Amino acid sequence: MIVSRALEVGANGYVLKDTSPEEFSKAFRRVRDGQPYLSHDLASQIAFMEARGDRNPLSRMTLRELQTLSLIAEGKPYISIAEELHVSYKTVVNTCAQLKAKLGVRTLPELMRIAIQHLPNMPGRSTL
Known part of the structure; x- marks a missing residue:
């Protein structure tokens, strides 16, 4: 992207x-x-x-990846994301690593920027 x-x-x-x-x-x-x-x-x-006409890089994401990315965009730390999604901290870390690889980014702020630009359901709107 x-x-x-x-x-x-x-x-x-x-x-x-x-x-x-x-x-x-x-x-x-x-x-x-x-x-x-x-x-x-x-x-x-x-x-x-x-x-493929695939202009939105998030179109290939799983529901769990989108949920995780949405919570990252809200500024939540990994431990809070894990609690909210009822998964382990390590699962959140692994999901974020997969997101970074899929989206071609290396840092958490880059993930946040992509989420803000492309997620239709950001804070203040309906959730995923």
Whole structure:
């Protein structure tokens, strides 16, 4: 989702921070020469998202993942989320790790931002 947004606002290329020096050099040269650059994996993911018309990154989430994400967006700590969903703390941690992987983010604030932008049922509205 972050990559798609970067491209929408005008980025000509995108590399992940764990990109090899060789791939980074290749990306730099291509963008410098006026050509777009995305790693093969990123390009494939974006192409399939676009082909499916999958503009909302949350459309592939399970109900439990959406519930967890909604509670994260409310600013609740993991222990409170676990109590509210009647699951263990470790289950919440694992769910958040899965959410981060599915959404291509690395931090809790990034998860919160995505939830605020894309969840239809945020605080002050009806709940999931």
